Amino acid sequence: xxxxxxxxxxxxxxxxxxxxxxxxxxxxxxxxxxxxxxxxxxxxxxxxxxxxxxxxxxxxxxxxxxxxxxxxxxxxxxxxxxxxxxxxxxxxxxxxxxxxxxxxxxxxxxxxxxxxxxxxxxxxxxxxxxxxxxxxxxxxxxxxxxxxxxxxxxxxxxxxxxxxxxxxxxxxxxxxxxxxxxxxxxxxxxxxxxxxxxxxxxxxxxxxxxxxxxxxxxxxxxxxxxxxxxxxxxxxxxxxxxxxxxxxxxxxxxxxxxxxx
Amino acid sequence: xxxxxxxxxxxxxxxxxxxxxxxxxxxxxxxxxxxxxxxxxxxxxxxxxxxxxxxxxxxxxxxxxxxxxxxxxxxxxxxxxxxxxxxxxxxxxxxxxxxxxxxxxxxxxxxxxxxxxxxxxxxxxxxxxxxxxxxxxxxxxxxxxxxxxxxxxxxxxxxxxxxxxxxxxxxxxxxxxxxxxxxxxxxxxxxxxxxxxxxxxxxxxxxxxxxxxxxxxxxxxxxxxxxxxxxxxxxxxxxxxxxxxxxxxxxxxxxxxxxxx
Amino acid sequence: xxxxxxxxxxxxxxxxxxxxxxxxxxxxxxxxxxxxxxxxxxxxxxxxxxxxxxxxxxxxxxxxxxxxxxxxxxxxxxxxxxxxxxxxxxxxxxxxxxxxxxxxxxxxxxxxxxxxxxxxxxxxxxxxxxxxxxxxxxxxxxxxxxxxxxxxxxxxxxxxxxxxxxxxxxxxxxxxxxxxxxxxxxxxxxxxxxxxxxxxxxxxxxxxxxxxxxxxxxxxxxxxxxxxxxxxxxxxxxxxxxxxxxxxxxxxxxxxxxxxx
Numbered sequence: 001x002x003x004x005x006x007x008x009x010x011x012x013x014x015x016x017x018x019x020x021x022x023x024x025x026x027x028x029x030x031x032x033x034x035x036x037x038x039x040x041x042x043x044x045x046x047x048x049x050x051x052x053x054x055x056x057x058x059x060x061x062x063x064x065x066x067x068x069x070x071x072x073x074x075x076x077x078x079x080x081x082x083x084x085x086x087x088x089x090x091x092x093x094x095x096x097x098x099x100x101x102x103x104x105x106x107x108x109x110x111x112x113x114x115x116x117x118x119x120x121x122x123x124x125x126x127x128x129x130x131x132x133x134x135x136x137x138x139x140x141x142x143x144x145x146x147x148x149x150x151x152x153x154x155x156x157x158x159x160x161x162x163x164x165x166x167x168x169x170x171x172x173x174x175x176x177x178x179x180x181x182x183x184x185x186x187x188x189x190x191x192x193x194x195x196x197x198x199x200x201x202x203x204x205x206x207x208x209x210x211x212x213x214x215x216x217x218x219x220x221x222x223x224x225x226x227x228x229x230x231x232x233x234x235x236x237x238x239x240x241x242x243x244x245x246x247x248x249x250x251x252x253x254x255x256x257x258x259x260x261x
Numbered sequence: 262x263x264x265x266x267x268x269x270x271x272x273x274x275x276x277x278x279x280x281x282x283x284x285x286x287x288x289x290x291x292x293x294x295x296x297x298x299x300x301x302x303x304x305x306x307x308x309x310x311x312x313x314x315x316x317x318x319x320x321x322x323x324x325x326x327x328x329x330x331x332x333x334x335x336x337x338x339x340x341x342x343x344x345x346x347x348x349x350x351x352x353x354x355x356x357x358x359x360x361x362x363x364x365x366x367x368x369x370x371x372x373x374x375x376x377x378x379x380x381x382x383x384x385x386x387x388x389x390x391x392x393x394x395x396x397x398x399x400x401x402x403x404x405x406x407x408x409x410x411x412x413x414x415x416x417x418x419x420x421x422x423x424x425x426x427x428x429x430x431x432x433x434x435x436x437x438x439x440x441x442x443x444x445x446x447x448x449x450x451x452x453x454x455x456x457x458x459x460x461x462x463x464x465x466x467x468x469x470x471x472x473x474x475x476x477x478x479x480x481x482x483x484x485x486x487x488x489x490x491x492x493x494x495x496x497x498x499x500x501x502x503x504x505x506x507x508x509x510x511x512x513x514x515x516x517x518x519x520x521x522x
Numbered sequence: 523x524x525x526x527x528x529x530x531x532x533x534x535x536x537x538x539x540x541x542x543x544x545x546x547x548x549x550x551x552x553x554x555x556x557x558x559x560x561x562x563x564x565x566x567x568x569x570x571x572x573x574x575x576x577x578x579x580x581x582x583x584x585x586x587x588x589x590x591x592x593x594x595x596x597x598x599x600x601x602x603x604x605x606x607x608x609x610x611x612x613x614x615x616x617x618x619x620x621x622x623x624x625x626x627x628x629x630x631x632x633x634x635x636x637x638x639x640x641x642x643x644x645x646x647x648x649x650x651x652x653x654x655x656x657x658x659x660x661x662x663x664x665x666x667x668x669x670x671x672x673x674x675x676x677x678x679x680x681x682x683x684x685x686x687x688x689x690x691x692x693x694x695x696x697x698x699x700x701x702x703x704x705x706x707x708x709x710x711x712x713x714x715x716x717x718x719x720x721x722x723x724x725x726x727x728x729x730x731x732x733x734x735x736x737x738x739x740x741x742x743x744x745x746x747x748x749x750x751x752x753x754x755x756x757x758x759x760x761x762x763x764x765x766x767x768x769x770x771x772x773x774x775x776x777x778x779x780x781x782x783x
Contacts, residue, residue, distance in 0.1 A: 295544075
């Protein structure tokens with residue numbers, strides 16, 4: 001049994017994801033298809049890169065993750081096969097895999113080049129359906145990825161700013177707003193090792209601040225700004241029972257500092 | 262073949278549901294996963310309770326329904342396994358199962374306590390992924406639910422107001438707005454047995470009224486307020502070809518009276 | 523293995539699609555269910571007809587496509603089984619199949635009449651769950667469609683305006699806005715055969731115009747209006763890196779002319 005996941009910016013109302021699923025099931029009827037999301041904001045490669053990085057590791061080894069956020073479709077941007085850890089990826093080479101690759105270097109990179117594994121007619125505007133879906137389906141059916149094309153030396157990379165550690169503080173930023181409006185930062189739980197997490201720790205984001213790092217959102221009353229280590233191991237700020245991003249007007253890129261007295 | 266359904270407030274744009282699916286498929290590759298919805302309004306336990314009550318009964322016996330609307334994650338609220346009718350449920354014990362349980366008492370209730378069936382590392386903010394998903398997958402693989410932990414005496418209950426019957430009228434309320442904007446009430450078809458449903462029956466909701474109970478929305482022209490017995494056996498009000506909730510400004514909790522002349 | 527697809531206007535937040543899936547899996551546990559979309563605008567039959575026409579052809583032969591956009595539920599409108607090309611369809615006979623049928627006449631048309639293949643209790647407001655889902659599941663289990671009811675002579679048809687070709691121009695219209703805001707027209711790639719596609723070709727939509735037909739959206743800088751032949755073989759207009767429909771205020775029905783100097 002092979003699993004193929006889909007991460008796209010197609011929107012739930014379009015027929016595009018369904019067309020990809022039809023192509024996949026036409027080639028590999030036994031594939032299990034899982035939607036990661038089709039709600040990546042249109043053409044937002046960084047957003048998709050973070051989503052993939054959050055989701056992919058939870059799938060069984062050998063899962064094939066297809067990411068179609070592809071503003072350059074029809075230009076000479078490459079489409080790649082990448083093996084990262086025990087997971088496989090098919091995506092345009094536009095940086096959408098660079099968050100994953102920053103954490104763990106790919107052990108195989110191939111540029112999709114052999115049209116034997118594509119649809120016979122390839123449009124210039126929908127390579128998700130015409131190239132990526134059939135390639136994923138052939139892989140799910142057991143195709144050796146080396147047959148897909150020549151090796152690629154390096155993935156296109158986006159810049160992923162890291163938090164910087166100082167003696168008495170860590171400076172970072174909000175890198176993601178989740179669906180609850182929680183502010184997810186690039187400060188990780190590892191960076192806090194050995195540091196106090198009680199009320200001596202102060203987290204500042206824009207003009208807002210909160211003391212202490214808690215184990216649960218509900219550790220504080222509704223309406224309180226709390227800091228927790230979230231489910232991806234990153235420091236996040238939440239407004240208990242509310243949407244912090246919307247209520248406080250904070251977006252991706254806002255500075256976050258964790259300081260100790 | 263085992264079916265696992267998911268009902269959450271994660272939103273279609275997040276990676277959270279995908280992470281749960283990855284965990285499930287890692288443990289039980291043959292599971293059939295069905296999304297009930299991920300669009301429960303954030304932390305709206307009552308909304309999720311109604312959804313589950315509407316959806317669960319249509320699934321095959323032994324289906325495992327996982328509901329993750331969990332504002333108390335990381336606190337000492339319990340996570341439970343419940344057997345209600347022929348369906349199985351995994352959910353935080355916060356009332357999300359209390360609508361189902363109000364109609365039919367659970368025949369088994371267990372408090373999840375044995376970490377042998379959880380992920381090895383359990384976060385404090387995402388028990389859907391770390392506890393509920395693996396438990397559901399082990400159940401789908403044949404695990405005896407008695408292994409999950411000790412019996413629980415009683416589910417946490419929310420108050421579900423019932424319509425009150427009087428000699429010439431029934432007083433109730435709107436309990437749900439469906440995706441078409443139809444106003445679904447707590448008056449049931451059974452309450453109407455033996456009563457006239459022609460134009461002697463008058464339904465009043467806020468300042469709006471309509472006469473007669475019809476068999477089809479389209480029994481009246483577009484723009485008409487009609488009362489029908491909906492697909493869950495409850496009286497509902499619809500604005501033909503339009504969205505009644507939005508157009509008339511009616512929400513959950515609005516009073517509804519059905520009266521006979 | 524049988525595939526059943528669902529195209530509805532239920533919205534992702536409702537339990538209606540889940541109820542249909544529960545019914546299907548109760549009858550045919552081995553069915554593979556694929557969501558085309560549940561985000562058809564409420565009761566928008568034409569929108570659903572276009573979606574189905576775009577999606578269905580990509581699925582394996584014998585796939586069963588169920589379309590539930592059914593404002594007339596409970597009235598005497600028929601529910602039909604149609605075989606079009608190698609695909610099968612179950613839908614209310616309200617025009618939702620007429621776009622597909624305009625391109626390729628159905629080779630079998632049956633009016634659903636035998637309640638042996640429906641749920642035992644049929645509501646008057648949700649035939650998707652009570653009639654269409656079980657019929658699809660029985661078909662997926664191998665039922666001969668001739669058992670479903672008597673032949674139907676003709677599908678209800680909606681008017682699908684065609685582009686008109688003149689010596690030096692083609693007059694058409696926007697027939698669909700996709701999820702990126704691209705304006706998809708009823709001018710097809712075939713109509714352009716042998717005509718220049720370089721800057722001698724001018725496309726005008728409302729007060730906006732662009733020259734040349736390109737192979738990729740990204741062939742022009744961000745913010746440029748470009749014409750391409752899209753993935754369904756139709757001329758479309760896109761605003762590079764942006765949402766043309768929203769930014770230019772253009773909707774379905776807007777006139778489009780392609781002219782050659």
